[in-house]
Structures are given as C-alpha cells and as structure tokens.
Amino acid sequence: MTESHDRAEETGGRVPLPPAHRRAHSRARDLERYADLFAARTRVMRSSAMRDLMAITSRPEVISLAGGLPDTSTFPAASFAAQMTKIAQESAAEALQYGPTEGFEETKDCIREVMAAEGMSPDPEDIIVTTGGQQAIDLITKTLIDPGDPVICEAPTYPGAVPVFCSYEADVHQVTTDDDGMRIDELEELLDRLAAEGRRPKFIYSVPSFQNPAGVTLSGERRGRLVEIAREREVLVVEDNPYGLLRYEGEPEAPLYKLEGGNYVIYVGTFSKILSPGIRLGWLCAPPPVMEKVVLGKQAADLCTSTLTQYFVREYFAEGRWRRYVTDVTAIYRERRDAMLEALESYFPRQATWTRPQGGLFVWATLPDYIDTGDLLAKALRENVAFVPGVAAFTDGRGTSSMRLNFSGVGEEEIREGIRRIGEVIGEQVALFETLTQESSVVSRQSSEARDEGGQVLPLRLPRER
Numbered sequence: 001m002t003e004s005h006d007r008a009e010e011t012g013g014r015v016p017l018p019p020a021h022r023r024a025h026s027r028a029r030d031l032e033r034y035a036d037l038f039a040a041r042t043r044v045m046r047s048s049a050m051r052d053l054m055a056i057t058s059r060p061e062v063i064s065l066a067g068g069l070p071d072t073s074t075f076p077a078a079s080f081a082a083q084m085t086k087i088a089q090e091s092a093a094e095a096l097q098y099g100p101t102e103g104f105e106e107t108k109d110c111i112r113e114v115m116a117a118e119g120m121s122p123d124p125e126d127i128i129v130t131t132g133g134q135q136a137i138d139l140i141t142k143t144l145i146d147p148g149d150p151v152i153c154e155a156p157t158y159p160g161a162v163p164v165f166c167s168y169e170a171d172v173h174q175v176t177t178d179d180d181g182m183r184i185d186e187l188e189e190l191l192d193r194l195a196a197e198g199r200r201p202k203f204i205y206s207v208p209s210f211q212n213p214a215g216v217t218l219s220g221e222r223r224g225r226l227v228e229i230a231r232e233r234e235v236l237v238v239e240d241n242p243y244g245l246l247r248y249e250g251e252p253e254a255p256l257y258k259l260e261g262g263n264y265v266i267y268v269g270t271f272s273k274i275l276s277p278g279i280r281l282g283w284l285c286a287p288p289p290v291m292e293k294v295v296l297g298k299q300a301a302d303l304c305t306s307t308l309t310q311y312f313v314r315e316y317f318a319e320g321r322w323r324r325y326v327t328d329v330t331a332i333y334r335e336r337r338d339a340m341l342e343a344l345e346s347y348f349p350r351q352a353t354w355t356r357p358q359g360g361l362f363v364w365a366t367l368p369d370y371i372d373t374g375d376l377l378a379k380a381l382r383e384n385v386a387f388v389p390g391v392a393a394f395t396d397g398r399g400t401s402s403m404r405l406n407f408s409g410v411g412e413e414e415i416r417e418g419i420r421r422i423g424e425v426i427g428e429q430v431a432l433f434e435t436l437t438q439e440s441s442v443v444s445r446q447s448s449e450a451r452d453e454g455g456q457v458l459p460l461r462l463p464r465e466r
C-alpha cells in the first residue's frame with residue numbers, strides 16, 4: 001500500500017495535500033521524472049504572453065490594457081437569455097449533441113452574412129467552422145508545416161500566432177510593417193532570398209486590417225501587389241481578419257480573399273470580436289484540396305465545434321440585429337481609442353511613438369531603446385496596470401522596447417488612469433537614464449575616470465546593458 005493511500009485512509013478517503021514547500025519540491029521532481037517522455041517539439045513550444053498575463057490581470061485592482069478582450073458587458077444579456085431559452089425549449093436534444101466536423105449549414109449561412117458585409121461570397125463548401133480563429137491558425141499550420149518549413153509573417157505579428165508557429169517548428173521570417181502594413185518590397189526581397197536557397201514559404205500570414213498588435217492597415221496598393229505575388233509565385237497567403245468590421249474612420253479596404261478569389265488566399269474569420277469570444281466560434285475558407293486535409297486535422301483535434309454555441313449564433317442571427325450590435329460596439333470602441341490616444345499625448349514622454357489605428361482594438365507604442373518593456377511590465381504591475389510587452393509579437397527577440405496597448409476591454413476613465421500609470425513608470429526610467437548619461441558625459445568631458453579606492457576604473461552603469 002502506498003504512503004498516500006495510508007494517509008487517505010487516516011483522513012477518511014481524502015488525500016491530504018503536502019505543505020506548499022514540499023509541493024514545489026515534488027513539482028521539480030515530477031518534471032525530472034517526465035522529462036524523457038516529452039516530444040522534441042515541446043522544447044520549442046512557447047507560452048502565449050496574453051494567457052500568462054491573464055492570471056494577474058484578472059485581479060480586480062489591475063487595469064488591464066493587456067488582453068485583446070472585447071467588452072462583453074455591452075452584449076444585451078436579455079437577448080442572450082431569450083436565445084438560450086428558445087434553444088432549451090425547442091431543440092435541447094440537438095443542441096446538446098455532436099455535430100458535423102465542417103459545422104452546420106446554418107452556421108455557414110451566418111458566416112456568409114458576415115463575409116458579405118465585407119464584399120466576399122465564399123462557397124459554403126469552402127468553409128469550415130472552427131473553435132475560434134485560433135484553431136483555424138493551428139489547423140492551417142498543422143496541415144501545411146513540416147519542421148523547418150518557412151513561414152512569413154509581419155513584424156510584429158499576432159502574439160497568439162507565435163506559439164502556433166513555434167509548436168509546429170516553422171522557420172519563421174518576419175517582414176517589417178509601417179503605417180501602410182507589411183512592407184511588400186521587403187517581402188519580395190525575402191522571397192527572392194529564399195528562392196535563391198531553393199526554398200518557398202508554405203504561407204504568408206497577415207492580419208491586413210487593424211492589425212493585432214500594431215493597429216496598422218495594409219494599404220489598397222499593397223493588397224493588390226500581395227495578391228499578385230501570391231499568384232505569380234504560387235504562394236498561399238493566410239488572411240486573418242477578426243477586426244475588418246470594427247472600423248472607426250476612413251474607407252474600408254477590400255479583403256485579400258475578395259481581391260484574389262480564394263485560390264491562393266486562405267481566409268480566417270471569427271465571431272469573437274463582433275459577438276463573443278466565449279462562444280469560441282471562428283472559421284476558415286480554403287480551396288478544396290487544402291480543406292480536405294484541414295477537415296482531417298479538425299477531426300483529430302476535437303471532432304466538431306460546439307453544437308450549442310452554433311445554435312446560439314443561428315438564433316442570434318435570425319433575430320437580425322447583429323449588424324446593429326457591431327455598429328453599437330464600434331461607437332464605444334471609437335471613444336475608447338480616442339481616450340487612449342489623448343492619454344498617450346498627455347502622459348507618455350516625448351521620446352515615445354505610437355500608432356493611430358483607424359479600427360480594431362490595439363495601439364502599438366515604442367519607447368527609447370534603452371527601456372525594456374519586459375522589465376517595465378514588472379514595474380507597471382506593481383502600479384496595478386498591465387500591457388503586453390513587444391517581444392511577444394516576434395520570434396527572434398525583437399520588440400524589446402515596444403508594447404501592445406488594448407483599448408476595448410476597459411472604460412475610458414480606466415484607460416486614462418492606466419496610461420497615466422504606465423507613463424509614470426516610463427518617466428522614471430527616462431529620468432534615470434538621462435541622469436546617468438549626463439553623469440557619463442560629464443565624466444568623459446573632464447577626462448577623469450571614476451575610480452575605486454584601489455585606483456581601478458569603475459564602469460559607469462546604465463539602466464540596461466545592450
């Protein structure tokens with residue numbers, strides 16, 4: 001009989017937990033015990049920065065500008081209750097059952113309505129309903145990537161895509177973005193370089209509209225050229241478009257899927273930002289040969305997407321108010337974006353720069369390069385405010401002085417207060433740096449070195465060694 005069994009009997013069947021210090025010790029021992037069992041790919045798996053932060057940011061005293069959370073409190077609870085009641089009364093057995101791997105035809109009708117709002121008209125056969133857009137990215141990568149295969153994405157890219165690409169051991173290449181989105185000239189140079197090595201990327205992943213994390217939008221001209229490149233070079237483009245309908249100003253740009261027609265563009269969409277992320281409903285549209293493999297991947301992953309939430313979406317769309325809700329929520333987020341941009345002007349130091357998104361949920365701010373936003377986050381958390389450090393959006397360690405700021409998850413007052421607190425911790429870093437560098441220039445001007453008591457030259461310590 002085992003020790004824990006004996007103790008369980010003593011405590012009437014419950015196995016008592018060891019004290020905390022022993023638990024920590026046994027976790028380390030457990031890790032050692034299982035180490036040989038882990039697949040090689042687990043060594044390159046990365047944690048999602050946002051998921052890590054969620055545990056901290058869910059504390060009520062923390063103002064979180066970190067998550068990409070839509071404000072679900074804006075969704076009419078009465079409407080939610082009415083739809084769920086209707087489902088329970090009229091189709092409980094079906095809604096509680098498994099469904100087809102590809103998703104219900106009725107869900108695809110709702111998806112086609114959403115895509116039609118941006119001028120797209122996919123064939124229902126080309127659509128698969130997924131457990132969020134995140135699963136769509138995972139299934140595409142699983143279907144197309146062998147270890148070492150090149151994938152191209154934006155720099156910075158969607159932080160949630162980084163762990164996916166890493167898990168499948170892709171060779172990730174990131175192309176710089178500016179105010180007009182991905183630099184297509186740089187993309188072409190990269191494609192040429194890869195071609196010279198006899199390599200072709202399996203796909204180019206892009207969030208062309210109101211990008212997560214940079215908030216920038218790929219210009220019409222660059223969209224046209226990207227689609228041409230896809231055709232000319234026969235390269236797949238994965239267009240991830242959760243934010244296209246969340247536009248606060250300016251004219252819409254045509255989705256790549258519409259421009260190209262769907263032979264070389266795989267489209268990823270989601271209900272997360274226009275309805276609810278909790279229902280975990282997304283989709284992807286792909287040409288039939290790709291779709292065939294994606295369906296097999298989905299079967300292996302989770303058999304089918306939640307039937308219950310597909311029923312909910314069906315009822316919600318039948319009500320005919322989904323566009324109204326998008327309009328309402330867009331008005332709220334526009335105000336929040338403006339509040340954030342104003343607060344940045346007021347509270348961030350003049351050395352900082354940031355993007356001015358026309359839609360979506362994020363601003364990307366860049367600080368002087370002597371500030372590490374990972375270190376800054378630790379300081380900001382002490383002030384009960386959070387953001388996503390820029391490194392999460394890169395696979396190669398870039399982005400150390402940048403941060404992603406979300407403006408949809410909290411109200412305007414909290415946005416202002418959150419930015420004020422972050423501005424304050426940045427201000428302290430800038431002041432410290434300026435004091436130390438001034439000292440350093442005084443020392444060098446006088447050609448007198450700081451020495452210790454034994455006459456040895458002392459290094460001048462700057463806030464951060466690069």
Ligand SMILES: Cc1ncc(COP(=O)(O)O)c(C=O)c1O
Nearest residue numbers: 068132133134158212270272282
């Ligand atoms: C660009 C992008 N793609 C995909 C997702 C995943 O969303 P979901 O799985 O909730 O549909 C997100 C979420 O923030 C995102 O910003």
